[in-house]
Amino acid sequence: MSWQTILLDIFTYGLLLYSVLLLSGYLFIGAYSIGEVRNYLRKNSFTDYRVLAGSNESPSISILAPAYNEGANIIENVRSLLSINYNNLEVIIINDGSKDDSLEKLINAYDLYKADFFVNPQIHTKPVRGVYKSNKAVYRKLIVVDKQNGGKADALNVGINIAQNSYIVCIDVDCILEQDALLKLAKPFLETTEKRVIATGGVIRIANSCEVENGRLVKVNLPRQFLPRVQTLEYIRAFLLGRMAWSRLNGLLLISGAFGAFDRDIVIKCGGYNHNTVGEDMELVVRMRRYMEEQNEPYKVSFIPDPLCWTEAPASFKILGRQRNRWTRGTIETLQMHKVMFFNPKYRLLGMVSYPYWFFFEFLAPIVEFLGMVAFLIFVLLGLIHWTFFLGLLFFIFSFGFLYSVFAILMEVLTYNQYKRSRDILMLVLTAFVEPFIFHPFVVWSAVMGNIDLLRKKNAWGEMTRQGFTKKPN
Known part of the structure; x- marks a missing residue:
């Protein structure tokens, strides 16, 4: 052989x-x-998700959505996040030093102003340039963060530092969520x-x-x-x-x-x-x-x-x-x-x-x-x-x-x-x-x-x- x-x-x-x-x-x-x-x-x-949707006892969730040059879809995507059927929620959009008009579109669409906001640096990140909130009560859940570019991981860490709730939901900003997505995602934490x-x-x-x-x-x-x-x-x-x-x-x-x-x-x-x-x-x-x-x-x-x-x-x-x-x-x-x-x-x-x-x-x-x-x-x-x-x-x-x-x-x-x-x-x-x-x-x-x-x-x-x-x- x-x-x-x-x-x-x-x-x-x-x-x-x-x-x-x-x-x-x-x-x-x-x-x-x-x-x-x-x-x-x-x-x-x-399961009756309607009970969970309106309950103040539902797990508190912060959505973290890093955005880099997402101007093509940014307004539609944020609107999708804000329309989610969930009571105990905040939506944090992290603009990771985009080179396009993402931040300008957000400021104009949601009537944002630069707020005084304390960022607890529990995780080290690149500098935050500003935190924006809306003048309109209908968008009270929305927080937009502008930061120096550091990549997706760094942007998410900024979101973690800013988040006030028990659970964080990390999402690509180009995604569209089902209306009951958070209700179903929160269920395993409860049961x-x-x-x-x-x-x-x-x-x-x-x-x-x-x-x-x-x-x-x-x-x-x-x-x-x-x-x-x-x-x-x-x-x-x-x-x-x-x-x-x-x-x-x-x-x-x-x-x-x-x-x-x-x-x-x-x-x-x-x-x-x-x-x-x-x-x-x-x-x-x-x-x-x-x-x-x-x-x-x-x-x-x-x-x-x-x-x-x-x-x-x-x-x-x-x-x-x-x-x-x-x-x-x-x-x-x-x-x-x-x-x-x-x-x-x-x-x-x-x-x-x-x-x-x-x-x-x-x-x-x-x-x-x-x-x-x-x-x-x-x-x-x-x-x-x-x-x-x-x-x-x-x-x-x-x-x-x-x-x-x-x-x-x-x-x-x-x-x-x-x-x-x-x-x-x-x-x-x-x-x-x-x-x-x-x-x-x-x-x-x-x-x-x-x-x-x-x-x-x-x-x-x-x-x-x-x-x-x-x-x-x-």
Whole structure:
């Protein structure tokens, strides 16, 4: 047996073993999420959110929305936040040194004046240039902060310092919230008594091609463009299956930076958001969990399957590549910062299951896949490929991925069914068929470039250009 054959066997069976473990993980996640979704829907059917909406006993919440060059959507987005059906609420918009007219638009639209406001610097941040409040009583919940540019993490830390309420909800300012979003997000903090809920999140959906009127989503449409549409499918898989399963295990490591609620007291004890990583949302959740484990306090990171928040997804490969590059760098930085937990029984499920899963199947997966492609091309040139075996394996993996996506679509139809037209469901299924040939290779390449950029010590956020939401026709 030649060394080339031995090398090929090691590569083939190693890749096969890795694939089996990865697919087994997906099978478990898909099956395990069903029970959590069913349990939530059953309990939710007995909840009257109107009681919570008007109650002074509802958890006090401060919404923190960093804004950098968001002039295209800023007025609509703030109007959406102010119209949320929740009693005990303040809305804090943090203008992070925008270069566009975001601040001017806010001042004019909401009749803002520069107020005398004491900022308690519990977390160190870049300087605050001014705090603005409205002359109009109808906007009494609104606080606008103008600060020196320091990035999203620094802006959120300013919001944490200014916030007066027990819980903070961090949201991307380009998002549109459902009217009952905060009511549903606050519910886990109320109903869990034996464990302290330190963070909770909900499903994020894609708003491209949806119609927005006065800051409210008035009509849900499946995105017309391919990239936002395939991200719609990706988000359904990730949130409705993946995060629900991890929530049931109490092993969730990530609450989306687009929309998540946190116990402000624990956030401050942990030092707030870390501005040394571009993955500040994941890193904060991991640090909070690590803190609770080290304090030996019972806790939970919760997740609910309700579609609570709608956001504009990248519609070009250029912007999408920047986003996925940044996500990759943020994941690696978080894993590096908390590597002490890797297979460390002191951290129980967090160290023995959650961290290793993210290391092997979130961080390593695109690297393994890319190296597999390179090795495949080399073996083809050397004439060492067993084509029958290779094509069979390729067909199996493609079929598994397609069926997993179809299962996620089925779960969506059976639960919240946001896309009610049969044509939209068919388009999602066709998108699932095309995804492995266009979208997935690009995402893998973006992740590989994220690894390379991290090695080159590139820590730029990458500017995210917005197109703006579709307005409802008059």
